Amino acid sequence: MLKGIVVKAYNSYYYLQSGNKIITCHLRGRFKKGRFSLIVGDEVTYTLTGPEKGIIEDILPRRSMLKRPMVANVDQVVLTFAAVNPDINPALIDRFLVIAEYSELDIIICINKIDLANIDTIASLVERYVQVGYRMFTVAAKTGIGIAKLQEYLHDKISVFAGPSGAGKSTILNAVQPGLELTTGEVSHKIGRGKHTTRFAELLPLNGGGFVVDTPGFSFTDFSEMEEAHLMDYFPEIAQIAPTCKFNTCIHYKEPQCAVKQAVAEGLIHTERYQSYLDILTEIKASKRGF
Numbered sequence: 001m002l003k004g005i006v007v008k009a010y011n012s013y014y015y016l017q018s019g020n021k022i023i024t025c026h027l028r029g030r031f032k033k034g035r036f037s038l039i040v041g042d043e044v045t046y047t048l049t050g051p052e053k054g055i056i057e058d059i060l061p062r063r064s065m066l067k068r069p070m071v072a073n074v075d076q077v078v079l080t081f082a083a084v085n086p087d088i089n090p091a092l093i094d095r096f097l098v099i100a101e102y103s104e105l106d107i108i109i110c111i112n113k114i115d116l117a118n119i120d121t122i123a124s125l126v127e128r129y130v131q132v133g134y135r136m137f138t139v140a141a142k143t144g145i146g147i148a149k150l151q152e153y154l155h156d157k158i159s160v161f162a163g164p165s166g167a168g169k170s171t172i173l174n175a176v177q178p179g180l181e182l183t184t185g186e187v188s189h190k191i192g193r194g195k196h197t198t199r200f201a202e203l204l205p206l207n208g209g210g211f212v213v214d215t216p217g218f219s220f221t222d223f224s225e226m227e228e229a230h231l232m233d234y235f236p237e238i239a240q241i242a243p244t245c246k247f248n249t250c251i252h253y254k255e256p257q258c259a260v261k262q263a264v265a266e267g268l269i270h271t272e273r274y275q276s277y278l279d280i281l282t283e284i285k286a287s288k289r290g291f
Ligand SMILES: Nc1nc2c(ncn2[C@@H]2O[C@H](COP(=O)(O)OP(=O)(O)OP(=O)(O)O)[C@@H](O)[C@H]2O)c(=O)[nH]1
Pocket: 112, 113, 114, 115, 116, 139, 140, 141, 142, 143, 163, 164, 165, 166, 167, 168, 169, 170, 171, 172, 183, 184, 185, 186, 187, 190, 193, 194, 195, 196
């Protein structure tokens, strides 16, 4: 049985990467009857019906499923931020981290444009997130600094690149995989969500194995689906200390004898990380009240 991975879905055609070939496929009729949907990243079996044409027979079990964008079998997300232009904003990093944690993704944080950065500022920021346990990369896509190391971590994996507009995601992907030729633009020339007009994600193959996804509009501002009591789970350093709070219902807000607040006071948890926690908690509370 031949195997492939869906790299693109368009107009009821599915494009499979199979070995080093792209096979254009239709779905076997029985799939169409159910409420079944095949998405980018799905691994499938197929039979050939012509040269580089085929029909998809079966879908293999999904290892994971990301909803926005819709991609199956994502291994990790690379949260990408610019050190400068737009200036780095730790509160924004925390917001992206919370959504990525909520989506149960493995996370890499990538700080781009370090050619323009104040090294001390970036070093202390890197330290903050390394302490929490995150994998941090500093790169300059334009000059190539750090790109080889990032490439190692992308090998044989499906990696989704997400981050604010202008962070340099497309530029990084072009550096990681010469030949992709994704369009990049000046920050000031972009409006709203950026220049992307594609609505559907596409897997872009890397030489030597693995795929990357450049996300059109990863929506990272909406916390209303989350529960107040679970927010701590998306801050690893808070989740770790939470069991030692006096009350097991403690959400580390106004409760007495809170071990998390104690840890903040002692400098074990970064004040700005705790502030991000409180800000998002407040947003969740407000959304539950219908604001
Ligand atoms: N100095 C410097 N500029 C960079 C670097 N990487 C990207 N840029 C510039 O930053 C701007 C934005 O880069 P893009 O790659 O388009 O950013 P993006 O994250 O893909 O943006 P969206 O597509 O809107 O999400 C471009 O003008 C790039 O040339 C870098 O390492 N150093």
